Amino acid sequence: MAFTDASLVALRVFREVAERGTLTAAAAALGYTQSAVSRQIAALERAAGAALLERRHDGVRLTAAGRLVLRHAAAVVDQVDAAARELAGLPSEDESTVRLGWFATAGAWLVPQALVSLGRSHPSITVVTRESSTPALVRALRAGTLDVALIASLPPFRAPDDETPALEAEALVERSLQVALPASHPLARNDFIDIADLRGHRWIAGPGDQLVMGVWPGLDERPRVAHTARDWLAKLQLVAAGLGITTVPAGLVAVVPAGVRVLPVRGGPSEQRRILLARLPGPMPEPVARLAAALRAAVVESWHQPIG
Amino acid sequence: MAFTDASLVALRVFREVAERGTLTAAAAALGYTQSAVSRQIAALERAAGAALLERRHDGVRLTAAGRLVLRHAAAVVDQVDAAARELAGLPSEDESTVRLGWFATAGAWLVPQALVSLGRSHPSITVVTRESSTPALVRALRAGTLDVALIASLPPFRAPDDETPALEAEALVERSLQVALPASHPLARNDFIDIADLRGHRWIAGPGDQLVMGVWPGLDERPRVAHTARDWLAKLQLVAAGLGITTVPAGLVAVVPAGVRVLPVRGGPSEQRRILLARLPGPMPEPVARLAAALRAAVVESWHQPIG
DNA sequence: CCGGGGTATGCGTGGATGTCATGGCCTTCA
DNA sequence: TGAAGGCCATGACATCCACGCATACCCCGG
Numbered sequence: 189m190a191f192t193d194a195s196l197v198a199l200r201v202f203r204e205v206a207e208r209g210t211l212t213a214a215a216a217a218l219g220y221t222q223s224a225v226s227r228q229i230a231a232l233e234r235a236a237g238a239a240l241l242e243r244r245h246d247g248v249r250l251t252a253a254g255r256l257v258l259r260h261a262a263a264v265v266d267q268v269d270a271a272a273r274e275l276a277g278l279p280s281e282d283e284s285t286v287r288l289g290w291f292a293t294a295g296a297w298l299v300p301q302a303l304v305s306l307g308r309s310h311p312s313i314t315v316v317t318r319e320s321s322t323p324a325l326v327r328a329l330r331a332g333t334l335d336v337a338l339i340a341s342l343p344p345f346r347a348p349d350d351e352t353p354a355l356e357a358e359a360l361v362e363r364s365l366q367v368a369l370p371a372s373h374p375l376a377r378n379d380f381i382d383i384a385d386l387r388g389h390r391w392i393a394g395p396g397d398q399l400v401m402g403v404w405p406g407l408d409e410r411p412r413v414a415h416t417a418r419d420w421l422a423k424l425q426l427v428a429a430g431l432g433i434t435t436v437p438a439g440l441v442a443v444v445p446a447g448v449r450v451l452p453v454r455g456g457p458s459e460q461r462r463i464l465l466a467r468l469p470g471p472m473p474e475p476v477a478r479l480a481a482a483l484r485a486a487v488v489e490s491w492h493q494p495i496g
Numbered sequence: 497m498a499f500t501d502a503s504l505v506a507l508r509v510f511r512e513v514a515e516r517g518t519l520t521a522a523a524a525a526l527g528y529t530q531s532a533v534s535r536q537i538a539a540l541e542r543a544a545g546a547a548l549l550e551r552r553h554d555g556v557r558l559t560a561a562g563r564l565v566l567r568h569a570a571a572v573v574d575q576v577d578a579a580a581r582e583l584a585g586l587p588s589e590d591e592s593t594v595r596l597g598w599f600a601t602a603g604a605w606l607v608p609q610a611l612v613s614l615g616r617s618h619p620s621i622t623v624v625t626r627e628s629s630t631p632a633l634v635r636a637l638r639a640g641t642l643d644v645a646l647i648a649s650l651p652p653f654r655a656p657d658d659e660t661p662a663l664e665a666e667a668l669v670e671r672s673l674q675v676a677l678p679a680s681h682p683l684a685r686n687d688f689i690d691i692a693d694l695r696g697h698r699w700i701a702g703p704g705d706q707l708v709m710g711v712w713p714g715l716d717e718r719p720r721v722a723h724t725a726r727d728w729l730a731k732l733q734l735v736a737a738g739l740g741i742t743t744v745p746a747g748l749v750a751v752v753p754a755g756v757r758v759l760p761v762r763g764g765p766s767e768q769r770r771i772l773l774a775r776l777p778g779p780m781p782e783p784v785a786r787l788a789a790a791l792r793a794a795v796v797e798s799w800h801q802p803i804g
Numbered sequence: 805c806c807g808g809g810g811t812a813t814g815c816g817t818g819g820a821t822g823t824c825a826t827g828g829c830c831t832t833c834a
Numbered sequence: 835t836g837a838a839g840g841c842c843a844t845g846a847c848a849t850c851c852a853c854g855c856a857t858a859c860c861c862c863g864g
Contacts, residue, residue, distance in 0.1 A: 191580040193504045245861045260579035271568035272499040553830045
């Protein structure tokens with residue numbers, strides 16, 4: 189079979205795989221078995237006459253040919269979906285709809301704040317959002333499933349990925365990492381914490397291998413992790429309950445619950461964190477530009493709020 | 497099956513049908529049986545949830561839904577083909593390639609003349625051309641198989657078709673119909689022919705029901721058609737051989753073979769003929785604009801040549 | 805060396821898609 | 835008015851493809 193009449197299902201499956209990074213995950217998302225997905229990809233590769241995926245022990249990665257096909261597949265699938273919507277008489281996925289992806293932290297303050305103000309200034313723009321991990325966001329951008337994404341970046345601030353075409357990334361803000369501790373804690377009476385005082389504490393960290401999320405990176409001891417949690421509210425409530433301390437990006441300060449105090453850390457290198465606004469290169473549709481502006485404004489606004 | 501995963505083959509078939517205007521012709525062009533095409537279309541209509549074609553005794557016509565689907569199908573198929581070309585490492589159907597369609601008469605003077613001059617001034621532009629009947633040209637434009645087409649138009653100069661979106665048509669030139677007769681003929685000594693002198697001649701006309709092509713439209717007698725031919729060279733050689741006379745558009749004057757004289761007709765209403773340059777509405781790619789300019793220039797240039 | 809994450813593949817079955825042949829409808833022409 | 839010839843639809847097949855299931859395989863980490 190020539191590539192010119194590959195199956196639309198195959199293209200759709202391929203896009204999903206590219207976005208999930210795993211045949212198995214894509215299969216689950218599509219309601220197929222892993223086997224079916226594997227075969228679809230195999231067929232597509234046969235049609236393309238080249239390997240589209242590089243098989244790795246932890247999933248798959250796109251080859252050069254794969255990226256080529258992905259570009260077109262995304263366009264094709266979008267086009268067909270547009271046709272389907274128009275046929276159904278639906279509002280043809282308004283040009284005024286923006287799909288925004290974000291990493292968990294941004295959902296607590298930046299996203300809601302920006303969307304509220306955007307809703308006021310440009311009520312005609314619809315924003316659909318979705319939380320994902322950073323790699324998932326990057327893949328979704330490349331798969332054309334997202335128009336724009338908020339991505340966290342830490343030193344040495346490399347590009348989100350090293351594929352081509354490179355993503356366009358604008359640094360929205362750079363703030364330093366801070367520490368959250370119970371308001372009742374003796375150290376909370378000061379306006380800052382000395383890095384030396386961080387020793388000996390119990391930490392509340394992120395799940396899995398993300399232990400690094402939540403524990404101060406410059407610690408000169410092996411941290412004792414008392415709890416792990418993915419959810420910010422849960423983490424902060426654990427802090428409020430005096431069960432441990434954790435790190436938080438400065439942006440979260442404004443939405444920290446009662447009983448928690450957030451302080452900057454003195455001594456040691458300052459731990460900077462950036463929030464990037466990333467998208468595929470190319471002309472920026474007007475609604476996307478509006479959303480970007482709203483996000484920038486929200487960042488500025490948050491500076492005027494008390495920073496612990 | 498939802499429309500969202502219709503088959504690419506079906507879309508391709510559909511485009512072909514839209515271009516040919518007939519299931520049977522599309523089948524022949526694609527190497528399928530008419531039955532297969534019929535089923536493909538049926539399946540597509542089932543997926544679309546609407547009739548895409550209006551069945552008529554002489555073929556099919558697009559319904560509103562059909563036009564909608566055609567728009568998207570053309571884009572989808574193009575996109576996939578582009579992917580295929582890129583995969584094959586081919587020059588990705590240069591943006592600098594223009595596909596031009598023309599009706600038979602234009603191929604004898606306008607097209608060659610314009611292409612030569614375009615080739616001199618913009619050698620980087622590739623033009624692929626194709627002769628077709630006027631309705632075929634119009635369908636090909638709508639199916640996205642041609643970028644631009646030269647179309648003949650006669651009074652009352654209606655639009656090439658009455659579908660939406662309307663085609664953009666620019667009148668390149670308007671010339672009057674003339675008569676070709678043997679250089680040796682007594683009437684050929686004058687610089688014009690009086691309409692009264694057209695009586696009693698033997699005519700060389702177009703094939704089939706196109707008798708009108710070749711016989712002077714204002715004749716007040718039933719014409720005697722001695723020969724029918726589709727090819728201009730054949731027609732003109734028949735004229736040169738003294739086997740009859742025929743009508744020719746003024747543009748052809750410059751390329752008429754020896755032994756043939758072309759004269760305007762006096763008396764009676766002047767028979768005007770227009771050549772339209774037609775394309776789908778939308779932004780005009782730069783190479784297309786160049787080609788259009790070259791065609792306009794060729795028209796102007798031909799005015800400076802002797803007009804019999 | 806086993807368990808758990810990935811992907812590939814043999815096997816059986818059902819559906820989709822071809823061809824062939826036929827039938828219905830319409831127009832044209834003798 | 836009947837025969838011919840254009841068009842499309844459809845019933846009866848054959849074939850093939852793509853699915854699910856189960857299993858094999860590979861690699862890594864504890």
